[in-house]
Amino acid sequence: MLRLPRHVSAVLNGFSQIFLQAHPLCGLLIALAIALHTPALLAGALAGALAGTFGAAALGRSRADIDCGLYGYNSALLGVLIVLQLGLSAFSLGLIACAALLIDPLQTRLLAGLRERQWLPGFTLPFVLLGWLVLTLLPAPTGTPASVAPIDAQALAFAIATGIGQVIFLDQPLAGLLVLVAVWLADRRAARWLLAGSAAGLGIDLLFGAAHGPILAGLAGYNPALAALAVSQVQRSAWAPLLAIVAAVLARLAFDRLGLPPLTMPFILACWLVALAARRVRRQPENA
Structure with missing residues (x-):
């Protein structure tokens, strides 16, 4: 090497x-x-x-x-x-x-x-x-809103890939796929959870009836993708990354409701929630 x-x-x-x-x-x-x-x-x-x-x-x-x-x-x-x-x-x-x-x-x-x-x-x-x-x-100038493509299988697949790219502000599916390959080379399990997190974030937003524009732009996927990846590094159970995904989605929805730019704060909050829950579970046998 x-x-x-x-x-x-x-x-x-x-x-x-x-x-x-x-x-x-x-x-x-x-x-x-x-x-x-x-x-x-x-x-x-x-x-x-x-x-x-x-x-x-x-x-x-x-x-x-x-x-x-x-x-x-x-x-x-x-x-x-x-x-x-x-x-x-x-x-x-x-x-x-x-x-x-x-x-x-x-x-x-x-x-x-x-x-x-x-x-x-x-x-x-x-x-x-x-x-x-x-x-x-330093607010950026407001651009013209992009037209929203219809929701179909291809659009959803592209949105999942774009959700991975949006971690680094890349709004193209090809960029997201290249990032996924990069993570796959480093840790295949992490890459699987990264992909699952982006897909789950998209799916949950669709269930909640969120606007299609942000979903197709990958904005629903990047925080749960990061949260799932991060938690999977320290928790072998599948339940912990799944909890992190849901928590990241809910946190991002809260930021949207407050009108605050989420950046990667929902990912951080989701990981903190899972970490605190894991600490509490570990302490229970000691207190029994």
Whole structure:
């Protein structure tokens, strides 16, 4: 197997950690999916991953955490969001670098709390918090609503794939399929739950009578897809990822009702709910 330079591997792992993997080839394919969708978005993601990774190294963070990509994925996601809002420019790239520096201490604190004080995992919380700030301060111009295709088998299949791509703001089914292949190379079980989560999120939204436009755009699928993948990494039972899927859908519906951009917060809340439930179950025999 080709051995990559350590920093190259760390940056690629930053891409793969968006889907909770530490796998350079997975990260490379995710970067390729972004590039094929919109090259400018790759520039933003790469700027974020580089700034987060090398910034952490300069600040003396844990080498193991840097190598695993734990300082790259939040910044990469935020880089994509900033370019979506502002376009690609020297200003947006500089803003991405500054955002990566803000993410660093928060990510360091979350990792320390997880390991030393049994905090719940932070996942993409730094991205969400700064992402909300970006969306508040830098609103994107409103585009023309896309026409909604009729609901048929092909449209549903495309929507499931697009739901996977929407984790990284990619609204094309081909991009989602490439991401699915990337995760499959890293962990086949994770890829199966990623696919199942996107499909289930779409199905639940249809049952609730949600608008077809967001469903076909993949917006119903990405949070339950991430939640199912994440929970499947730590819980072998199928019930836990299924609970996470339902919780992520309900949380996203709540965000929609409140008029707040969900980003990946429903995924985080769903994982926290399952983690707290698992802790409670483990403590019951001790208290019996």
